Amino acid sequence: MTYGQVARAAGSPRAARQVVRILHSMSRKHDLPWHRVINVKGQIALKSEEGIMNQKSMLEDEGIEVSETGNVDLGTYQFHPDVILDEGDTP
Template identity: 60%
Template sequence: MERFTEKAIAIIKSIPSGKVMTYGQIAAYAGSPRGARQVVRILHSMSSKHDLPWHRVINSKGEIGFKEEGQYNYQQHLLQSEGVLLNDKGKVDLGRYRHHLL
């Protein structure tokens, strides 16, 4: 497994309940500031294998990335069950819910 992938997986696993991180934020912390799409691929292909809290990862606008209604609603439900609220425009307040590594 590539070093970037290992780091990204560790970062995703570290996101606590009730917090979110963005794809780009994870990529930057993992050493590739322009690697947001790599993070998407990691989530798509490795979430089950590594038991990743995929639902805690959103885009830089604070939005859920899924366009399909069923997947969108499922991620929204998982976030809300952890106390992460979306506003009436479907956005998460990143100032309030964004997780930062120390």
């Protein structure tokens, strides 16, 4: 999901930056899957090289293809919680 999607799902569609802050400050304490959230362009939005490599590695461990530049194909991998799947369908 993107930061904006998480904000909308939480009922605050204009709060993408707050999602960033919450994930940054609360992920360890609450074991949040922070690495699954990227920006609306499909890019890893972390600034440090170590952080980028860590998120890239965690996504790849889950089968997500991440380009050398830290991009994820949202058309392939983006999760849409508002789309209900029928039993037996795959996301």
